[in-house]
Amino acid sequence: MKKSLFLGAVTVAGLAATAGAAATLDDVKARGTLNCGVATGVPGFAAPNASGEWEGFDVAVCRAVAAAVLGDPTAVEFVPTTGKTRFTALASGEIDMLARNTTWTFSRDVDLKFTFVGVNYYDGQGFMVPKELGVSSAKELDGATVCIQTGTTTELNLADFFRVNNMSYEPVPIETNAEAQQQYLAGACDVYTTDASGLAATRSTFENATDHVILPEIISKEPLGPLVRHGDSEWGDVVRWSLNAMIAAEEYGVTSANVGEMSMEAGDNPxxxxxxxxxxxxxxxxGLEGDWAKKIIESVGNYGEVFAGTIGESTPIGLSRGLNAQWTEGGLLYAPPFR
Amino acid sequence: MATVTDPPKAGFRLSMLIYDTRYRSMTIQVVALIGFLLLAGFLINNTIQNLATSGKSIGFGFLGEPAGYDINQVLIEYNNQNSHLRAAFIGLLNTLLVAVMGCITATIVGVIIGVLRLSPNWLIAKLTAIYVEMFRNVPVLLWIVFTMAILIETLPAPSAFRGDDPEATLKLFESVAVTNRGVYVPEPLFSRSLGDIHLFGNSAVNFDISLDLMLLVAVIVGSIFGARALKRHADATQEKTGKRPTTWYLTLGILVVPALIVLIALGFHLGYPELRGFNFQGGTYLRNSLIALWLALSLYTAAFVAEIVRAGILAISTGQTEAAGALGLRPKRIMNLVILPQALRVIIPPLISQYLNLTKNSSLAIAVGYMDLTGTLMGITMNQTGKELEAVFLGMLIYLAISLSISAVMNWYNNRVRLVER
Incomplete structure (x- = not known):
C-alpha cells in the first residue's frame, strides 16, 4: 500500500506538469465535461440532494463555469474531496478547478502554487457549543475538547487562538464534516469549530438546531474562493470572470428571469x-462564446439568487448576507469592471 | 591411423546471444535490467522535470519549520511551536505504542482462541470458529470505525457525571472514569520524585526519562535475577539430596519487598481522575481513538494468529499426544509441556508477518483521529506544507525501517527456537 502510494505520488507529480502546461480550457472543451472538486458534503454549500444531484453555493460556481465554457451547467463531473485530498487532486490535474470552501492564504497561493481567482464567500472561524454547557464566549473554553477537521486552516487558527489566550484544549481531529457531526452530537467533543458558515450549515441539519449556539467570537479571516493551478492563466481568467459575471450581474440587476429579455438587444447600460x-x-x-455570461445567469442565476437559493435567510441554513453583500450595500463584493 | 583433432574453435557470434542456451538467459536478464532502469530513470526524470515546471523544489527544509498544529496524544512533551520533525517523531511514538500494545494483545488472544478452537467441547469450538471467521473476513478499517462508533455512542459523556444525582458514576471504587471520550485510570505519582534526565539536548527528538521509573525497573530486574539464583540453588539441592527446599515465600519476598521499599521511599501514591471544567482532569487518559484502534487491530489480528496457532498444533503428530498420554501426563500438561513448545516453532515464522501486518494496518489510525505517523507527517504536515513527495517518501522509509526491525528481531528469535534437525 505504501509503495503504491509512493508510485501514485510520483505519477501525480509526473502528471501535474503535463496538466499544468496544457491548456485546461481546451481540455475541458474536448472532454465535454468540467471536473470540479467540491466538499464531501456540507449542506447548502455542496451536497447531493435526494435525487443524487449536487447542489449548493460552491456547486453553483462549478455549474457557472460549465455553463460558460460548455453551455451546459450539468456537464460537470463532481469530485468530492476532503480537506486533506483537495490540493493533491487539483495539483495532479484530477480536477480542473476546486470550489470547496477553501481559504485563500499566502502559502497556498505562493508555496502550494495555486491561483485563487476570487472570493465567493467571506467567512471566519467560529465555535459551536451545546446550549446546556452555558458557555457564552470562546474565552471560556479552557480545557474543552474540540472537534476539528484535519488538514484545514482552522486547525492552525485554533492552535494560535488557544495559545494566545493561554488556554488548553484537547483536539479531536476528524476527516469529514459528517464524522464531526456524529462526535459532536454524541458529546464526544464539547465544541465543534470550523468556518461560521459551515457551522450554520451543519446546525441546520440537527434535529434540535436551537439547542446549539454559535459563539460570537470569529477568530480568523477566511476568504473562501475557487482556485486553479498555477501556470494556466487563460483558464484562471475563465473561472475568475465566471465568478465576477455572477457578482456583477447582481450589481446591475441582471437576473435569471430578465436576462433573456436584456440580452435580446443592447440596452442603456454599456x-x-x-x-x-x-x-x-x-x-x-x-476564448468563449459571446453569450457566455448570459448562459451563466440564465442557468445558474446571479450571485444574489444563488445565495438566496442555497444558504440565504429563507433556507434552513439561514445565513444573512453580512460581509457578502454587494459593495453598494455595505458588503465586500466588488466585481472589477467588464470593459 | 588416428588423428587427434582439436574441437573446432568456436568463434563468438552475436546470434549466439539468442540461440545459444549458455548465453540466452543472461541476455534476457540484461535486457530486462536495462528496461527496468530505463523505466525507473524515466519516472524519476519525469518527476524532477515536472516538479521544476510547476515551480516546486524537493527539499526537507520544511521539517525544521514550526508545525503550528496541536496533537492530542503526546507521549513526550510537544507544543504547536515545535518543528514538523518533532511532530513526526510524536506520531512515530504513537504508531509504535499502538503497534506494541496490539502485538501483545493479539498474541495472547490469538493463542487462547487458537487452542480453544481445537477444544473437544462443541460449544467452545464453534464459538471460537465464529469469532475467527467474523473478524478475519471483515476489513479491519470497518472494525476500527465500528469500535469507535460503539465507544462514542454507548458510553456516557463527561457531562453525565455532573450534578448531585449523576446518570453515570466512576467505576472500581470511584477510581476509573469510563466516558465516550476515553477512559481515565488512576496514574502513579511520586511525592519524593528523583526527577528526570533530559536526553538529546535541544534536538527534535529530545525527551525526558523519569529516574523513578528507571530505578523501579532496575530493582525489579534485580529481583528477578535474585529469584532465578534462588531457583538454581533449589534445583541444585534437589539434584544433590533429592529433596526440594520450600522456597516460594523467599521468592515472593525477593520479588516484592525491594520494589515495595522503593515505592514507599519515593512516596508512591495514585492520582485519581476528577471532573473539572469540561473534562476529567488527573489520571492517565486513554483516548477513545487509542482504545478503538488498539482493540480493533488486536482482535482482527488475533483471528489470524488463532488460525496460525491451530495450524501449528495440528502440525504436531497425534503420536506425540498419545505418547505423552502413555507416560501418564494429564491433557493440560500435554498441551503445555509437549505440544505447545513444539508448535510454537512452527508458529513463529507466519506470526512475524502478522506482526508486520498489524503495524502497517495501524496507519488506518486517522479514521478515528488517532495521530500516528500517517496522521502527523503524512497528514497534517504534508497538507500544511504541500511537500507530498518528501512526506510520503519519509513516511515510507520509516515504516520500512520499523517493519525490517520487527523482522530482524523475530528472525533472530526464530533461529533460536526453531526445530534443530538431527
Whole structure:
C-alpha cells in the first residue's frame, strides 16, 4: 500500500506538469465535461440532494463555469474531496478547478502554487457549543475538547487562538464534516469549530438546531474562493470572470428571469451590454462564446439568487448576507469592471 | 591411423546471444535490467522535470519549520511551536505504542482462541470458529470505525457525571472514569520524585526519562535475577539430596519487598481522575481513538494468529499426544509441556508477518483521529506544507525501517527456537 502510494505520488507529480502546461480550457472543451472538486458534503454549500444531484453555493460556481465554457451547467463531473485530498487532486490535474470552501492564504497561493481567482464567500472561524454547557464566549473554553477537521486552516487558527489566550484544549481531529457531526452530537467533543458558515450549515441539519449556539467570537479571516493551478492563466481568467459575471450581474440587476429579455438587444447600460455580449467581444477574448455570461445567469442565476437559493435567510441554513453583500450595500463584493 | 583433432574453435557470434542456451538467459536478464532502469530513470526524470515546471523544489527544509498544529496524544512533551520533525517523531511514538500494545494483545488472544478452537467441547469450538471467521473476513478499517462508533455512542459523556444525582458514576471504587471520550485510570505519582534526565539536548527528538521509573525497573530486574539464583540453588539441592527446599515465600519476598521499599521511599501514591471544567482532569487518559484502534487491530489480528496457532498444533503428530498420554501426563500438561513448545516453532515464522501486518494496518489510525505517523507527517504536515513527495517518501522509509526491525528481531528469535534437525 505504501509503495503504491509512493508510485501514485510520483505519477501525480509526473502528471501535474503535463496538466499544468496544457491548456485546461481546451481540455475541458474536448472532454465535454468540467471536473470540479467540491466538499464531501456540507449542506447548502455542496451536497447531493435526494435525487443524487449536487447542489449548493460552491456547486453553483462549478455549474457557472460549465455553463460558460460548455453551455451546459450539468456537464460537470463532481469530485468530492476532503480537506486533506483537495490540493493533491487539483495539483495532479484530477480536477480542473476546486470550489470547496477553501481559504485563500499566502502559502497556498505562493508555496502550494495555486491561483485563487476570487472570493465567493467571506467567512471566519467560529465555535459551536451545546446550549446546556452555558458557555457564552470562546474565552471560556479552557480545557474543552474540540472537534476539528484535519488538514484545514482552522486547525492552525485554533492552535494560535488557544495559545494566545493561554488556554488548553484537547483536539479531536476528524476527516469529514459528517464524522464531526456524529462526535459532536454524541458529546464526544464539547465544541465543534470550523468556518461560521459551515457551522450554520451543519446546525441546520440537527434535529434540535436551537439547542446549539454559535459563539460570537470569529477568530480568523477566511476568504473562501475557487482556485486553479498555477501556470494556466487563460483558464484562471475563465473561472475568475465566471465568478465576477455572477457578482456583477447582481450589481446591475441582471437576473435569471430578465436576462433573456436584456440580452435580446443592447440596452442603456454599456456595462451590461458588454457583460451579456450585445456589445464588444469580451467572450471572444476569453476564448468563449459571446453569450457566455448570459448562459451563466440564465442557468445558474446571479450571485444574489444563488445565495438566496442555497444558504440565504429563507433556507434552513439561514445565513444573512453580512460581509457578502454587494459593495453598494455595505458588503465586500466588488466585481472589477467588464470593459 | 588416428588423428587427434582439436574441437573446432568456436568463434563468438552475436546470434549466439539468442540461440545459444549458455548465453540466452543472461541476455534476457540484461535486457530486462536495462528496461527496468530505463523505466525507473524515466519516472524519476519525469518527476524532477515536472516538479521544476510547476515551480516546486524537493527539499526537507520544511521539517525544521514550526508545525503550528496541536496533537492530542503526546507521549513526550510537544507544543504547536515545535518543528514538523518533532511532530513526526510524536506520531512515530504513537504508531509504535499502538503497534506494541496490539502485538501483545493479539498474541495472547490469538493463542487462547487458537487452542480453544481445537477444544473437544462443541460449544467452545464453534464459538471460537465464529469469532475467527467474523473478524478475519471483515476489513479491519470497518472494525476500527465500528469500535469507535460503539465507544462514542454507548458510553456516557463527561457531562453525565455532573450534578448531585449523576446518570453515570466512576467505576472500581470511584477510581476509573469510563466516558465516550476515553477512559481515565488512576496514574502513579511520586511525592519524593528523583526527577528526570533530559536526553538529546535541544534536538527534535529530545525527551525526558523519569529516574523513578528507571530505578523501579532496575530493582525489579534485580529481583528477578535474585529469584532465578534462588531457583538454581533449589534445583541444585534437589539434584544433590533429592529433596526440594520450600522456597516460594523467599521468592515472593525477593520479588516484592525491594520494589515495595522503593515505592514507599519515593512516596508512591495514585492520582485519581476528577471532573473539572469540561473534562476529567488527573489520571492517565486513554483516548477513545487509542482504545478503538488498539482493540480493533488486536482482535482482527488475533483471528489470524488463532488460525496460525491451530495450524501449528495440528502440525504436531497425534503420536506425540498419545505418547505423552502413555507416560501418564494429564491433557493440560500435554498441551503445555509437549505440544505447545513444539508448535510454537512452527508458529513463529507466519506470526512475524502478522506482526508486520498489524503495524502497517495501524496507519488506518486517522479514521478515528488517532495521530500516528500517517496522521502527523503524512497528514497534517504534508497538507500544511504541500511537500507530498518528501512526506510520503519519509513516511515510507520509516515504516520500512520499523517493519525490517520487527523482522530482524523475530528472525533472530526464530533461529533460536526453531526445530534443530538431527
Amino acid at each position: 456595462e451590461v451590454n458588454r457583460l451579456l455580449g450585445t456589445e464588444g467581444n469580451l467572450g471572444e477574448m476569453l
